[in-house]
Amino acid sequence: MKNFIANLNKAFESRVRLGIMSLLMVNDFVDFGTLKEQLQITDGNLASHINALEKLHYIEIRKQFVGKKPNTSFAASVEGKKAFSEHLDALEKLINQSN
Amino acid sequence: MKNFIANLNKAFESRVRLGIMSLLMVNDFVDFGTLKEQLQITDGNLASHINALEKLHYIEIRKQFVGKKPNTSFAASVEGKKAFSEHLDALEKLINQSN
DNA sequence: CGTTTTAACTTTGCCGCTCAAAGTACTTTT
DNA sequence: AAAAGTACTTTGAGCGGCAAAGTTAAAACG
Structure with a gap:
């Protein structure tokens, strides 16, 4: 239970990344x-x-043509x-500890 | 399964807030x-x-004196x-869907 | 052909946020 | 008197998300 936050991955902190x-x-x-x-976000x-x-x-990334x-x-x-997966594990520990 | 990201709370996106x-x-x-x-963060x-x-x-917030x-x-x-709790529920849905 | 549309980007720039560091205030300890 | 502890506030750098607008290349349209 030490440093349970340190196992969270910065790359997955945003909702969009989480969703992707x-x-x-x-x-x-x-x-x-x-x-x-x-x-539901802009293409950019x-x-x-x-x-x-x-x-x-x-x-x-895979680029191809579908039809034309x-x-x-x-x-x-x-x-x-x-x-x-590791990020989710860290989150799961938070959840299980918190409810 | 629609908009599963929209239920995430912006206030809890950072690791620190999650930890608190x-x-x-x-x-x-x-x-x-x-x-x-x-x-393990600075006081500021x-x-x-x-x-x-x-x-x-x-x-x-509760302010008091403990001893002096x-x-x-x-x-x-x-x-x-x-x-x-609602934020965690949204996360749980992501997790259950993802592993 | 010339124009418009579609798909997938790239660029630009604003805005907000995180964070460390330094400064502040008040008190206790030495 | 000086140093240290607690809890902030302020400052400022730096990063990062985001929308909007611009770009490219091909396709469809008339």
Whole structure:
């Protein structure tokens, strides 16, 4: 129970990041439009969070064409899943301690 | 499963606030020094987070003397407990969906 | 063709927030 | 008298989220 806060990952503190990762834990390869719609944020905002997560190697990006339209999809990397899992564990400890 | 992010409370996004509230959910009236030690942050930083939580009426402050030393203690208000509980519920939904 | 639309960004810039450090006030201890 | 303890407040740097507007490239439209 010492330093129970230290195990929280800074990268996942924002609601948007939390949302992105939780969607990518369940579904592999969610596309840009779907994420934008689910999270109800602007495309620029989404792009910047995606960019941040990719720089941390927490997600992988796949660009392709679906029919004639460009389509960018994202998946959580092994490293990303591990990091997010650890973050959730830390949160779970807070929750179990608090209610 | 719609807007599962919208139920997260902005006030509890930071690790420090998360830590303060989770401590106050379990123990009523934790004092300044204890919080500072548990969270390992500077006194100024703690004071500002405390101030923010008080402005939201999420915590209550009790000032007294213990022996000859001033002692400030904090407790989660009913409103604060409710808000934090709802935040945790939203987090729990993320977790259960994600692992 | 020229214009408009769509998808996915990038850039810009504001605003708010976190945080450490330093300063303050008041009291106790030495 | 000086130092130390408690609890702040103030200051200021730095980061980070966000919307809005600009960009690119291809597609659809007329």
